[in-house]
Amino acid sequence: MKFNIPLELFNKLQIPFAVFREGKVVHISQLIKNLLGISLSGEYAEVAEVFGDSAAAIEEHLQEVLKNSYAESVVVCSVHSEKIPVVFRTIAVEENGELYLLSFLEPLSNIKRKIKSFAFMGCSIPGIIHNVSNPMTVVLNKIQIMKMKGIEPDQMTSLITEIRKIQDIFDNVSLKSIKEMKNEEGAIDINIIIKVNMEFLNANSYVKHKIRKEVVLNNLPRMVRGRFLDLSQIFLAFFYIIFKSVEDKGDRFIRVETGYKDGKVHINFSSNGVSLEELVESAIEKVLLDSNTYTGCFVEKINLGWTFEGLKHLLDLYQVDLDYGTKPDGNYLSLGFIAEEMTL
Amino acid sequence: MKFNIPLELFNKLQIPFAVFREGKVVHISQLIKNLLGISLSGEYAEVAEVFGDSAAAIEEHLQEVLKNSYAESVVVCSVHSEKIPVVFRTIAVEENGELYLLSFLEPLSNIKRKIKSFAFMGCSIPGIIHNVSNPMTVVLNKIQIMKMKGIEPDQMTSLITEIRKIQDIFDNVSLKSIKEMKNEEGAIDINIIIKVNMEFLNANSYVKHKIRKEVVLNNLPRMVRGRFLDLSQIFLAFFYIIFKSVEDKGDRFIRVETGYKDGKVHINFSSNGVSLEELVESAIEKVLLDSNTYTGCFVEKINLGWTFEGLKHLLDLYQVDLDYGTKPDGNYLSLGFIAEEMTL
Structure with missing residues (x-):
């Protein structure tokens, strides 16, 4: 042949x-x-x-x-x-x-079997980070003491900065695992959802290196009531849609911004990609087809561990306002979540 | 009520x-x-x-x-x-x-949905560790330069030791994710299977703190041909069986030792726990019952992401010699794997 x-x-x-x-x-x-x-x-x-x-x-x-x-x-x-x-x-x-x-x-x-083994690894993340945090704390303490003693204070300051970067990544990564383990609803800061999940998206070298990304997390006066898992999956599903819209571009640019207006917390996506209509419709129409949804984690260029089944259900459950369209230089998509009432 | x-x-x-x-x-x-x-x-x-x-x-x-x-x-x-x-x-x-x-x-x-989200996290581990390794390398380099300059050399040596500990954990944790992503068979060092999986077991605070463990990885002259995922799961399944045998003890002790004899690579478990017969039989008899096996990751005191379904199939596939029994002070269980022929 x-x-x-x-x-x-x-x-x-x-x-x-x-x-x-x-x-x-x-x-x-x-x-x-x-x-x-x-x-x-x-x-x-x-x-x-x-x-x-x-x-x-x-x-x-x-x-x-x-x-x-x-x-x-x-x-x-x-x-x-x-x-x-x-x-x-x-x-x-x-x-x-x-x-x-x-x-x-x-x-x-x-x-x-593979999915379960990877789920086991995901569950273990907080424990692993806990185990790593002991030697990390030893390192940080010794450096801080040397700095206080006046030993190479500039070097020590820059070491502390690097270690703080590592600890930030660890905090975000642990948080997703810890929060999604639990089923309870609570008041959630949408900025945290984005920050934490971006850490996992950036673990994918394609997303990290082949896409220019701008993430603007504005101060949000109000929270959204829900479950961390649900809000993560809504965010990841729409990030994936936007990702798909720029996939065939030479220069790929995605922007994510949060905001608050008139009782709604917004996640506003935009990109220099193609029209979103078909992508959004096929994502929302996708029903929970058990047999078709096993490989999410392993086949896609970016994997989200979950691709769309039940997205419609989640959007209904959270009464998400969905708006999207084209702009002169690309597309936009906006998700509006009901902000939790202030209890003073 | x-x-x-x-x-x-x-x-x-x-x-x-x-x-x-x-x-x-x-x-x-x-x-x-x-x-x-x-x-x-x-x-x-x-x-x-x-x-x-x-x-x-x-x-x-x-x-x-x-x-x-x-x-x-x-x-x-x-x-x-x-x-x-x-x-x-x-x-x-x-x-x-x-x-x-x-x-x-x-x-x-x-x-x-939860299992898939955790599988996504597990898949992301190598990328996250890659992202963390950049600031980590900066820290290590700066410390090594100060050491070479004669600045607090003892302190710097002890910092380097701590950072190496962290890097060891990272290497092990990444390796499981990278190796299990792939399906190919290869020659595998059983010691690596144990070292890597112990990192995940130790991420569980119960396993880490409530069980005394002795792991002796002897030099093995021969490898085992197989897939990383399969051998990991065989090891984890029997670790779980041994774990179950000591669960109700006041002082819990588990020993794992590797060895080679007469063309077989061995993993020898022993513990101060109860008789293994019932535990081993029920583990091996467990068939792949789809509906019954979803929650492995989330309900058990120690979770392995997989509990026994298909264990019999794996033991047959690898023609594992299984031997177990009681000792004066507890039990023992030995797994014998066919060692790969030496090709000189």
């Missing part, structure tokens, strides 16, 4: 893959054969020949790929008379004027 | 709860009424009166609690003609000679 996509790379990375063209199987890698117990050696076969009972589900999946150029589905495959759910992630690739569909396969149980 | 369990606390923590006694509903909190749209005001009601169509599933769940004193089930509840899956976690509590079953409820969608 003539094909410039480096299929050998997927073998090296041990990713099972299959290639389809015009509804037929053009290639299946050895790893798929192992995974699904397929002993077929021919190529250019019918889907049903290769995948048996699962053919109908796979054909439906391929239809979706043709429509949206990417799809992710769970297909239950028969492996030695056992039924195992396998996630198919397929992209459409054009190559010498021909349209190939390139599918990557992974058992669903594998993805679930 | 006379009841010494601080029910008010659950209300304060905004955890919906219900209390059952002798198969009847003794109390349902206002939050459950809100969650499930129940307007009933009476107490001491039949389960069917309160929970309608879901009564049979709830009664089955309560039977399981009576058998194992704890159960976790997903019950599909009807809320205003919508069906929502709700996780029931129920414990049996004796109070004045009466047996009460105390159920905590949480919508499954909530738990899933």
